[in-house]
Amino acid sequence: MSSPSHSLADPGTPGRKCGTTGLGVCLDAQRFIKLNAVCGIVFLLLGGIAALLLALTRWQTIHLLPVDWFYRILTFHGINMLILWILFFEVAILYFACTTPLNARLFSRKVAWVSFGMMLTGAVMVDYIILAGQADVMMTSYLPLVAHPLFYLGIILVAVGTLVAVFNYFATLYVAKRDKSYTGSVPIVTFGATAAAIIAVVTLLHGAVVMVPTFTYSMGWTPQPDPAWYRLIWWGLGHQSQQVNVCAMVSVWYLLTHIVLGSRPINEAVCRTAFVLYILFINLASAHHLLVDPGVGATWKIWNTSYAMYLAVLASMVHGFTVPAGAEIAMREKGYTSGIFGWVTALPWKNPAFSGTALSLVIFGFLGGITGVTLGTQQINIIAHNTLRIPGHFHVTVVGGTSLAFMALAYYVIPLIFQRDFIFRGVARVQPWIFGIGITLLSFGMSFAGSMGVSRRSWDIDAQGVYGPAAHLWLGVLGIGGVLAFLGLLIFVLLCVGTLFFGPKIQDRAMADWGTPPALAGSSPGSLAHDHYATKGTMVLTLVFLACFAVYYFANWKALADVWPVR
Amino acid sequence: MNNEPKKHPWQKLLDNTWLLLALGVLIPVLSYTVWGWIELVLTKPALLP
Amino acid sequence: MSLRPLTAPWFHGPAGHEKIWLGCAILWCFVMSLMMPYWHFRGKQNSTGEAYSVKPADFLARTEKFVAANRVGTFKGPASNPMLGDLPLVEPPAGGDAYLVGRMWQWYPALRLRLGETYRLHMSALDLQHGFSLQPLNMNFQVLPGYDHVLTITPTSKGEFTIVCNEFCGVGHSNMSGKIFVE
Numbered sequence: 001m002s003s004p005s006h007s008l009a010d011p012g013t014p015g016r017k018c019g020t021t022g023l024g025v026c027l028d029a030q031r032f033i034k035l036n037a038v039c040g041i042v043f044l045l046l047g048g049i050a051a052l053l054l055a056l057t058r059w060q061t062i063h064l065l066p067v068d069w070f071y072r073i074l075t076f077h078g079i080n081m082l083i084l085w086i087l088f089f090e091v092a093i094l095y096f097a098c099t100t101p102l103n104a105r106l107f108s109r110k111v112a113w114v115s116f117g118m119m120l121t122g123a124v125m126v127d128y129i130i131l132a133g134q135a136d137v138m139m140t141s142y143l144p145l146v147a148h149p150l151f152y153l154g155i156i157l158v159a160v161g162t163l164v165a166v167f168n169y170f171a172t173l174y175v176a177k178r179d180k181s182y183t184g185s186v187p188i189v190t191f192g193a194t195a196a197a198i199i200a201v202v203t204l205l206h207g208a209v210v211m212v213p214t215f216t217y218s219m220g221w222t223p224q225p226d227p228a229w230y231r232l233i234w235w236g237l238g239h240q241s242q243q244v245n246v247c248a249m250v251s252v253w254y255l256l257t258h259i260v261l262g263s264r265p266i267n268e269a270v271c272r273t274a275f276v277l278y279i280l281f282i283n284l285a286s287a288h289h290l291l292v293d294p295g296v297g298a299t300w301k302i303w304n305t306s307y308a309m310y311l312a313v314l315a316s317m318v319h320g321f322t323v324p325a326g327a328e329i330a331m332r333e334k335g336y337t338s339g340i341f342g343w344v345t346a347l348p349w350k351n352p353a354f355s356g357t358a359l360s361l362v363i364f365g366f367l368g369g370i371t372g373v374t375l376g377t378q379q380i381n382i383i384a385h386n387t388l389r390i391p392g393h394f395h396v397t398v399v400g401g402t403s404l405a406f407m408a409l410a411y412y413v414i415p416l417i418f419q420r421d422f423i424f425r426g427v428a429r430v431q432p433w434i435f436g437i438g439i440t441l442l443s444f445g446m447s448f449a450g451s452m453g454v455s456r457r458s459w460d461i462d463a464q465g466v467y468g469p470a471a472h473l474w475l476g477v478l479g480i481g482g483v484l485a486f487l488g489l490l491i492f493v494l495l496c497v498g499t500l501f502f503g504p505k506i507q508d509r510a511m512a513d514w515g516t517p518p519a520l521a522g523s524s525p526g527s528l529a530h531d532h533y534a535t536k537g538t539m540v541l542t543l544v545f546l547a548c549f550a551v552y553y554f555a556n557w558k559a560l561a562d563v564w565p566v567r
Numbered sequence: 568m569n570n571e572p573k574k575h576p577w578q579k580l581l582d583n584t585w586l587l588l589a590l591g592v593l594i595p596v597l598s599y600t601v602w603g604w605i606e607l608v609l610t611k612p613a614l615l616p
Numbered sequence: 617m618s619l620r621p622l623t624a625p626w627f628h629g630p631a632g633h634e635k636i637w638l639g640c641a642i643l644w645c646f647v648m649s650l651m652m653p654y655w656h657f658r659g660k661q662n663s664t665g666e667a668y669s670v671k672p673a674d675f676l677a678r679t680e681k682f683v684a685a686n687r688v689g690t691f692k693g694p695a696s697n698p699m700l701g702d703l704p705l706v707e708p709p710a711g712g713d714a715y716l717v718g719r720m721w722q723w724y725p726a727l728r729l730r731l732g733e734t735y736r737l738h739m740s741a742l743d744l745q746h747g748f749s750l751q752p753l754n755m756n757f758q759v760l761p762g763y764d765h766v767l768t769i770t771p772t773s774k775g776e777f778t779i780v781c782n783e784f785c786g787v788g789h790s791n792m793s794g795k796i797f798v799e
Contacts, residue, residue, distance in 0.1 A: 023619065067787050101619045138784050142745045144761060145784075173584060184623035185582050194584055198591040205592070206600070227745055227760045232603045240595075258618035265618065267634055268626040272581045279587055283595030287603075292757045294667030294765035296606045301665065302652045304599050310645035317641040321634065373648070379655050379662055385756040386747045386782035453754040455747065455782030460790040463697045466751045466778045532632020539633045546640060553648070557655075563753050565660035565734075565770045575627035613668035613738075613764040615678040616713075 006105045006172070007181030013105050020416060020510040021259075028106040029099040033092045033417050035116055037410070040088035041496055043123065044403070047080030048489040055442070055482025060461060060475050068136065070459040076130045078139030082241070082398060083158060084123050089406050090196065090248050091115070091165045092413075097193030097251065098169050102186060104176035107168050115164035122157025125150050138457060140238060143214065143230045152215035159207040159237070166197050166204070188265050188272065189258075192251030195275040200244045202283050206236030228295045239286040242394070245402040246316070247278055249360065252405040253323045256357045259412060260348060260516055262334075262525075263326035266535070271322050277315035281307040288372075291381035301378045313373055320365045321542050325535040329528050335520030340537045351514040356408025356432035363436060364401030367443060370549045372397060380556045383563060386457075388478075389450030392443045399485070400439040404432060407492050414496060415511035420503030425512070428495050435488025441481025449474035451559075663757065670764040675740040679715040682706065683725050691726035691795055699791040708735055716779075716794070718746035718759045720786055723779045723794020731798055734770045747783030750796065756782060771798040 008015040008024035015024050050073045056064040065073060099106055106112060128150075129135050135147035173194070176182060186194070210233035216222040254271075257263040265271040287304035290296055307313060331343035348354045371393040375384045384390065411428065415421055422428050452471040454461055461467045461475070519525075528534045580586070630638050656662055688707045693700040703726040708714035710733040717724045719742040729735060739748055741761040748757045753773075759765055779794035 021619075067790070071784065071787070071789075102621065142783070144744055145786075170584075170588070182621040184621045185578070185626065187620050187622065188618050191581075194587070195591075198588050201588065202592050202595050205596075226607070226762065228607050228763060229604070231758075231760075232607065233600065236595075236600055254618050263618070267628065267630060268622065269575075269577060269581070269628060270630050270634060270638070273577075276581065276587060279591040280594050283591075284599050286595075286599055290603075290758075292663045294665055294758065294760060294763040295610050296603050296665050298656055298662065298664045300602055300606055301663070302656065304603075306649055306652065308598070309649040313648070314641050314645050317644075318638065321637045321641075325634065377648070378652050379659060382661055382663055382756060383754050385758070386749065387754065387756065451754070453749065453751045453780070455749055455780055457784045458782070458790045463699075463791045464751070464778055464780050464793055465694060465696055466780070532634060535633045539637065542637055543640070546644060549644070557651070560661050561659070563661055563755050564750075564772050566755065567660075567662045567664050567768050574625050578625060578627040610667060610669045610763070613670040613675070615670065615674060615764070 006107065006175040006179045008103045008105055009181065010179075015105065018416060019506065019508040023100050024103045025417070026099040026105045028109045028112065029095045030417055032106070032112045032116060033095050033413070036088045036092040036095070037413060038500070039120060039123070040085050040092065041410075041493055043080045043084035043088060044489065045493045046127070047077050047085055048486055048493070050077035050080065051482060052486040055479050055486070057459065058475055059479025059482075060472050062479065063460070067459045068133070071136045071138070072130060072133060074457060075136060075138050076127065079126055079130065082139060083155070086241070086245055086398070086402065087158065087162050088119065090200075090244060091119070091162060093248055093251070093409075094165060094169045094193055094197060097190045098172040098176070101190045102176045102182045104172060104179075104181040107171035107175055111164060111168045111171070115161045115168060118157045118161030118164065122154040122161060125154030125157065129154065140234060141214070142234075143225060143227045146218055149215055149218040152211050152218055156208065156211045156215060159204045159211065162200065163204040166200050169193075169197050188268065189251050189255045191272055192247055192254060192275055195279050196244045196247035196251065198279050199240060199247060199283060203237055203240035203244060206233055206240065210234045210237060228293065231290060231293065232296070235286040235289045236283075239289060240283045242398055243278065243282045243285070245398055246282065247275065249364070249402045249405045250275075250319045250323075252409050253319070253357055253361060254326075256353050256408055256412070257323060257327050257330075260351055260354045260357075260514070261327050261330040263330040266322050266325045266329060270318060274315040274318035274322075277311045280311070282312035282315070284308060285312065285376060288376040288381070291376070291378050292385045298378070305376050305378050310373075316365070316369055320361070320369070320545065321538060323361060324541060325538040328535050328538050331517065332534055333523060333525055333528050334517055335523040336517065340540060344537060346517055348515045348517055350429045351516065352428045352432050353408045353411040353514055355429075356404050356411070359432055359436035360401050360405040360408065363396050363404065363440060365545060366548060367440065368393060368397035368401050370552050371447065373549075374553050374556050377553075377556070380560050382566070383556070383560055384450065386455055387450035388446040388454045388456050391456050392446030392450050395439055395446065396443040400436060400443065404436055404439070407435065408432060410492070410496060411514060414499055414503070415506060418500060419506040420499050421506060421512045422495060422499045423503050424495060424498070427491060431488055431491045431495065434491065435485055438481050438484030438486070438488050442478055442485055443481070445474045445476070445478030445481055449478065666766045668764040668766070669762060670740060672740065672742045672761050675715075675764060676717060676742060679717050679724070682708070682713070682715040688728060697791055697793055699788050700793045703795065705797075711735070713738060716748075717742055718748070718781065719743055721781070721788035721792035723748075723781070723792070726795040726797070728797045728799065729771045731771055731774055734768060737767045737769050739765045739767065744785040745783045746781050746785055746792070749780040749782040751778045751780050753777065758783065774798050
């Protein structure tokens with residue numbers, strides 16, 4: 001160690017100055033951002049290939065895979081997408097958020113190596129054992145289904161490895177403050193990442209509690225844990241890990257609108273309080289999966305599924321306002337002042353990082369958010385549980401929302417951290433659109449088929465003899481959307497990998513500009529900082545959102561009222 | 568340090584990562600996990616007449 | 617500024633448009649919070665999670681007793697789904713208890729219910745977890761081994777209904793089926 005200090009400002013700390021932003025970059029953090037991001041993208045590709053096979057199987061006309069491989073690939077898809085791609089990329093984001101914005105050096109290179117080694121070993125183990133046909137149990141591996149012990153051991157390694165990375169994150173926050181690498185409050189991006197890290201702690205603790213006894217059971221050492229208990233604790237892992245995504249994604253929204261447009265949070269206190277509502281209450285929503293379960297009562301269900309009276313939904317609605325409002329203020333200050341939506345048309349829609357962010361926000365909010373809250377309403381869940389409506393919901397949150405936001409981020413991460421400019425920039429500009437439209441179609445196909453009672457995780461619907469042509473049509477839409485989304489994903493992976501090998505190197509110069517709106521004559525930065533009525537466009541958009549929300553919500557209550565009375 | 572302007576208490580709360588960490592673990596564990604666990608433990612045996 | 621530490625005090629309360637939106641959002645969250653308790657007391661479709669712990673073998677024995685006492689015929693499994701096979705057709709006493717077993721890969725037995733009567737439908741699984749999904753109504757409940765999940769249910773439409781399994785339970789999962797007839 002050349003310098004004991006963790007402030008990049010001190011001489012001897014291994015850092016560099018970014019040629020584009022002028023910010024300090026910790027070289028240790030940079031290495032692990034690279035390693036984790038590359039692994040994430042590899043798992044994204046694996047999960048994506050699986051997704052294509054699944055979409056082409058559920059598209060009943062094509063019905064590609066045989067039955068055993070359908071469930072095997074479905075298990076593989078869930079693990080690679082929801083666990084591996086997301087966790088590796090999130091660790092990369094955490095390492096960034098605790099170093100560069102705070103001008104700090106990563107707490108420990110060794111700890112980062114341990115984390116990375118555990119995660120990668122675990123990931124390879126899980127993928128191997130699934131493809132070897134020893135773990136056809138779905139991602140949820142609901143007991144009494146039992147997989148090969150390596151499956152559980154792999155997941156434990158990934159979870160603990162991630163927890164080690166989260167520890168490194170908190171330790172970096174601590175030493176950065178101690179060594180005064182910054183003064184004052186951490187920026188909103190770091191604050192959001194901290195929220196994600198806190199949620200990750202709760203998530204991974206549940207993971208350990210549920211996976212360790214399941215592993216020992218699979219080894220024949222201990223008796224079988226109770227299936228209802230398993231569901232309760234497993235969803236503390238399965239659902240909450242997706243809340244880590246939500247926080248990371250919202251942080252990425254703040255980050256990218258800042259980088260591309262120069263946005264700032266319109267009100268730090270409100271934005272941060274919204275993150276705190278996530279920290280405190282979003283994890284209660286693991287109950288979404290147990291709403292029609294035996295054993296847990298209505299009071300528990302209603303309280304927890306509502307995130308303690310919808311406080312986490314309130315948080316999302318706040319971010320859904322403050323992110324576009326920040327963009328609107330930035331655009332108006334740049335001089336794009338015509339009408340209510342003049343600033344919207346002037347946004348850099350050809351910048352893939354921006355279009356990815358905007359699509360992520362719209363898809364997450366309008367589709368993912370509205371369906372999620374509605375399906376997670378205790379009684380409405382009766383007409384949704386385990387149907388295709390559920391994946392129809394989460395493919396527009398974790399895929400159309402989180403994955404798309406992470407892809408958008410990659411359009412800056414690769415030039416700024418890997419220091420190479422993108423190849424085929426014209427193709428990159430359409431990639432978020434192809435992916436976003438594909439995943440939206442997929443979600444519509446799933447949701448409508450689900451409304452007709454088609455169940456999720458089912459290889460075939462024809463043996464039951466109850467689903468008509470409309471259900472088949474929507475499964476076709478699912479298939480077409482899946483193919484399109486896969487195409488968008490493939491383009492993304494090829495662009496990233498191609499750029500890592502062949503992209504023009506950036507040495508202490510600024511990265512090639514993706515396109516940012518220029519300041520017009522009459523622009524005045526900061527002039528609207530105290531104008532609280534300057535966000536008319538955002539106000540209209542959010543009210544339209546609320547109207548859609550209310551219509552969808554009450555339409556579902558109406559649909560529920562039409563089924564048999566039950567209690 | 569003394570000439571710094573006074574911070575609002577809410578800002579102090581939001582700046583306190585460790586408190587947020589503690590509450591963020593405690594609230595979901597009590598409300599979701601422990602409560603749910605208790606409900607499952609209290610399940611009565613079926614009579615099956 | 618989103619990437620830079622804040623050195624000056626930054627707290628200020630919501631104002632203007634932001635305050636209006638916050639008000640709308642809080643109001644909406646409040647409405648949604650009231651809907652669930654309201655429906656719990658005044659609505660007709662609820663999942664109370666009423667359940668009792670039970671050994672799978674005991675539950676099967678109770679179901680067989682129920683079948684023997686109330687059997688009215690046989691449901692011939694459709695040729696299109698050979699995994700289902702024939703099921704005893706059982707009519708529980710109006711207003712009484714009915715038992716339904718989920719196992720790989722059928723719902724046993726087939727039930728005949730009377731329109732407008734209220735039944736206590738006991739459901740449990742013998743092997744893996746299963747999903748009770750009543751089609752084409754699209755009502756869904758989770759069925760676990762070790763738990764007697766009781767639905768107090770009132771059929772309000774006539775006809776033939778299919779119970780699909782919507783929880784993954786092995787290679788035969790998509791064929792797992794059952795029947796409820798309402799007359």
